Amino acid sequence: MPHRKFLSAFAILCASIATAHSGNWTKLSEDGVHDPRGPxxxxxxxxxxxLSNLPSDTAGNEVDWIRALRAGVIQPRPSIDPDREDRRLDKDIYLDLYGSMPSVRFPHLAHTEWLDCSNCHDHLFLPKRGANNISMFLILQGQQCGVCHGAVAFPLTECSRCHSVPNHEAQRIVAAIEAAEKEKQAGASDGAVKRRDAGTAGPRKDSPNAGKQQ
Amino acid sequence: MIRRLHALLGAPLLVGVLAIGHSLESRAEYADVVLNRNSEKEGMRPVVFPHWFHRIRFRCKVCHAELGFKMRAGSNLVTMGDIIDGRFCGACHNGEIAWAPENCDLCHSGKPGLPPGIFGGHETNGPGIW
Structure with a gap:
């Protein structure tokens, strides 16, 4: 029956609208941590x-905090001291390239919009690819990423938010990054050789690096 | 017949046990922190710190880099002396940015007997040392 189909689609639509921002927040008097008899x-x-006014999510506070920040729905201060530098880094790190799960894309930008470098470096993570033995076992114990994820940032039930890139694609991206780094290094060491040569031979006016020697 | 009787008696019993378990379980908002290393010893209710309320107004780096709160529940020994001198919570709770420390009960609002730690929903239960 076509009208029955229409009715059920309408019912699903109504239900989804009703639950979109209904949230699952508990009254403070019933949350088990506040004293219901306190003043x-x-x-x-x-x-x-x-929280019901912020972009919704399915886990944690049921708020998509990144979307709330980027859309300007909230404007949390980056510091108390107005002269303090608000450091950002826009650099994705790809991890777990050969595991049974999809690879992890770690976005520095989303993290530095909230956190300072010193919150993770170097006591939780060395700033070097491959230098950190990151493991889900430790994360589930509240170490490494688990210092925040599972406690205050989105919880560890949300596997695919981190494990978000197919392995082959992540491997391709990392290979490209490493190749570019190698090229840059080779370029830098070529430059160093040239400079050394120039140094021993004395500065030459026709050398393209001549001006840079000063 | 006996098996059916067991099932009939067992089902409400199971529901009852689950209901009691559920009512004892904390339904705190995700990432609520209870501070109670000193509070009850000093005759006050434990402090409930709601992360959700604060992160609407401040980025994590404000408290966890600028003000020096370590990112592990229970690892910060915060005293009222610190706060009155403008350290930790006192950097904002000074009557200018946020309410002044005279409003004792607004922070010391926790249920007596709660251990210090991070609370908040089923996601933070399970294996962990938070």
Missing amino acids: AIELLQYPGDA
Whole structure:
């Protein structure tokens, strides 16, 4: 029956609209951590009052914090001291290239929009590809990525948010990055040789590096 | 017949046990932190720190890099002396950026007897040392 199909589609649509921002936030008096007899219980904000207005998500606070930040729905301050530098790095790191799960793309940008370099480097991660023995076992124990993910950032039930790139594609990207790095290094050492040659032979006015010697 | 009787008696019992378990379980908002290393010893309720409320207003780096809060629940010994002197919470809770420390009960709002730690939903349970 076509009208029955239409009705069921309509019912699904209604249900999805109703649940889109309904959230699953608990009243403070029932959340198990606030004292329901305390004097602040009526004064403190109920999470749903604030969080239901932010871009929704399915896990954690049920808020997509990155989207909220980038869309300007929230404007959290980057520092108390106005002179403090707000450091950002736009560099993706690809990890776990040969595992049974898709590879991990770690976006520095999304992380440095919230965090400072010193929050992870060097006590949690050495800033060198391959130097960190990252393991899900440690992450599930609250180490490495698990210092935040599973405690305050999106939880460890969201596998595919990190394991998001097919292995072959990640391998191709990393090979390209490494090739570019090698070329750059070779270029730099060529330059160094040239400079050394120029140094022993004395500066030549016709050398393309002559001006850079000064 | 006996098996059916077991099933009839067992089902409500199981539901009852699950319901009690559920009501005892914390339904705190994701990443709520309870601070209680000193509070109850000093005669105050534990402190509940809601991450969600603060991250609407401040990026993580403000507290965890600029103000020096270590990123591990229970690893920061925060005293009222620190706060009144403008350290830790006191960098903002000074009556200018946020409410002043005289409003004791607004922070010391936790249920008596709670251990310090990070709370918040089923996702943070399971193997872990948070």
